[in-house]
Amino acid sequence: MPKRFTEADAQRIFAAAAERQLERKQTEPGLSLEELEEIGRTSGLDPELVREAAMDALRPDPAATTKTVMGIPLAFRRERFVRGTVTPETWAEIVMDLRRQFDKPGLVTDIGPLREWRSVANDQQQPVTVTLSPERDGTRVVIEQSQTNAALGLGIATGINAVMGVVFALIAVTGVESDMFVPAIVMLLFAALFGGGSYGGMRAYASSQIAKFDATLDRIDLALRNAEADAQEAEPLAEAPPARSGRIDAALLDDEPEAETPLADRLRSRA
The missing domain is CATH 3.30.530 (Alpha-D-Glucose-1,6-Bisphosphate; Chain A, domain 4)
Known part of the structure; x- marks a missing residue:
């Protein structure tokens, strides 16, 4: 017997074990809604979906x-x-x-x-x-x-x-x-x-x-x-985070560059 089982093996084993347990303690024919949900859960099915399917089957x-x-x-x-x-x-x-x-x-x-x-x-x-x-x-x-x-x-x-x-x-x-x-x-x-x-x-x-x-x-x-x-399909789009604004934060900008010295002033200073 292997020492480890895959996830699929585990689902089959649990489903078979649940069915055997139900057969041993079953006193009347048929399965209850809770028993159906348990079998579905062990088989990898969502219990809520199993409940909905059962309600549809019982509905005239x-x-x-x-x-x-x-x-x-x-x-x-x-x-x-x-x-x-x-x-x-x-x-x-x-x-x-x-x-x-x-x-x-x-x-x-x-x-x-x-x-x-x-x-x-x-x-x-x-x-x-x-x-x-x-x-x-x-x-x-x-x-x-x-x-x-x-x-x-x-x-x-x-x-x-x-x-x-x-x-x-x-x-x-x-x-x-x-x-x-x-x-x-x-x-x-x-x-x-x-x-x-x-x-x-x-x-x-x-x-x-x-x-x-x-x-x-x-x-x-x-x-x-x-x-x-x-x-x-529209629900995920409605829940998506808002897009970031394209504006630039003024606080992140460098200070205003100093005005350049006029050419005439530079020439006089050299003289």
């Missing part, structure tokens, strides 16, 4: 939430916790990107540290809402949209056509107007096609919006991380 991440009724997506929501805080400059950059992503100027609201951007609703779509709220040492980003109004309108139109088709069919069956079979069939077919098309269109729209939400979350995450990295 309801990233995908979609409310459906009979398979029709009525509301969809994406949520993510990202590192970094939102500065005014970063928020302005995010708003400009949201306007490009959703092709709408939107309305911007700031309530204390809470930031919100909402696209303007129109006759076909309800607004998209993006909310950024501070949470511990990071930011919780939520993007959500509802299409309940669109589903309600399409459902009413489908129902009206279906009801009219049934009424026409009953009129034809009872013999009141036997030639109402054709309108009844047409109305029922139209209701089926309209309902099926609305169902497929709403599902396709939801899928497209969810993909756009995920891409937007990635861009916001990147913007906050870049801003945090820029701030960390």
Whole structure:
């Protein structure tokens, strides 16, 4: 056995010893936060970083939430916790990107540290809402949209056509107007096609919006991380000592040189 070990050997030995000690005194499955920090410390990891990673792992991440009724997506929501805080400059950059992503100027609201951007609703779509709220040492980003109004309108139109088709069919069956079979069939077919098309269109729209939400979350995450990295790089520059002044201290200068004797006086003295 060698008499001396390298630093890497020491880290491996301590990590293995810590794991064996934990195995001997472990009474329930899993490791506590303190035990994880100790293992990380012996492996050369910063305990604070181990704690942050553990908190991120324990934090619930309801990233995908979609409310459906009979398979029709009525509301969809994406949520993510990202590192970094939102500065005014970063928020302005995010708003400009949201306007490009959703092709709408939107309305911007700031309530204390809470930031919100909402696209303007129109006759076909309800607004998209993006909310950024501070949470511990990071930011919780939520993007959500509802299409309940669109589903309600399409459902009413489908129902009206279906009801009219049934009424026409009953009129034809009872013999009141036997030639109402054709309108009844047409109305029922139209209701089926309209309902099926609305169902497929709403599902396709939801899928497209969810993909756009995920891409937007990635861009916001990147913007906050870049801003945090820029701030960390700027800290050493801000702490640098001030540059020395280019002025010369008058006290360090020699005394003023004596004035030279005029040439005429020197000639007279020689004479």
